Amino acid sequence: xxxxxxxxxxxxxxxxxxxxxxxxxxxxxxxxxxxxxxxxxxxxxxxxxxxxxxxxxxxxxxxxxxxxxxxxxxxxxxxxxxxxxxxxxxxxxxxxxxxxxxxxxxxxxxxxxxxxxxxxxxxxxxxxxxxxxxxxxxxxxxxxxxxxxxxxxxxxxxxxxxxxxxxxxxxxxxxxxxxxxxxxxxxxxxxxxxxxxxxxxxxxxxxxxxxxxxxxxxxxxxxxxxxxxxxxxxxxxxxxxxxxxxxxxxxxxxxxxxxxxxxxx
Numbered sequence: 001x002x003x004x005x006x007x008x009x010x011x012x013x014x015x016x017x018x019x020x021x022x023x024x025x026x027x028x029x030x031x032x033x034x035x036x037x038x039x040x041x042x043x044x045x046x047x048x049x050x051x052x053x054x055x056x057x058x059x060x061x062x063x064x065x066x067x068x069x070x071x072x073x074x075x076x077x078x079x080x081x082x083x084x085x086x087x088x089x090x091x092x093x094x095x096x097x098x099x100x101x102x103x104x105x106x107x108x109x110x111x112x113x114x115x116x117x118x119x120x121x122x123x124x125x126x127x128x129x130x131x132x133x134x135x136x137x138x139x140x141x142x143x144x145x146x147x148x149x150x151x152x153x154x155x156x157x158x159x160x161x162x163x164x165x166x167x168x169x170x171x172x173x174x175x176x177x178x179x180x181x182x183x184x185x186x187x188x189x190x191x192x193x194x195x196x197x198x199x200x201x202x203x204x205x206x207x208x209x210x211x212x213x214x215x216x217x218x219x220x221x222x223x224x225x226x227x228x229x230x231x232x233x234x235x236x237x238x239x240x241x242x243x244x245x246x247x248x249x250x251x252x253x254x255x256x257x258x259x260x261x262x263x264x265x
Contacts, residue, residue, distance in 0.1 A: 020216025221245035
């Protein structure tokens, strides 16, 4: 078991999560990959995917609820994989906790400014590391240098996977809550062209981004007492998996309006 390398399956799971929703076709491709790589099904994370995938195909019909469950499992796998690599993170300079960073204002769409530089392991290539500076933030990985370096300091889209891993490695103060905590805990980069907005609904701040080319926009909003990530597709006028946040209509209208401003700029 110790010799098994799950990075290929981890990368496949990551590619499935790249857009706003896991589709039945992607679920089939994942099941097909596991069927062709039997060893992967005997080790983590493949052994956690087999039963959910079998349940999806048991009745010959894929439901939004089943796909949503699969998406949550894939997100959990990515988080746990990042956590496994956390022991390899090393500080290049001393850092402050997020709670000691600049004052956090949830009406202002900016990342907290943290004085800390870290050496972060690659999630997909063993033995490869990238330098992350959370005061920008910046990263030395190809994704950040190619797509995110041109964005303003503090822009949420400057977060590549390694920047998220660096934030996750910090102690967290009580000040980090609401959409900011949900955004950092989600740990998944937005598409490079994303523009972020905060909408206040009944005293709750909602974070959302402009839609990608496929029409999907990320939304961080209340789900019961906690914040969660949602997806809304402007082309299809629907929420991913039929799961809506509180004040869904107001949020959807705001996303549609942001799309118009984006096209006009």
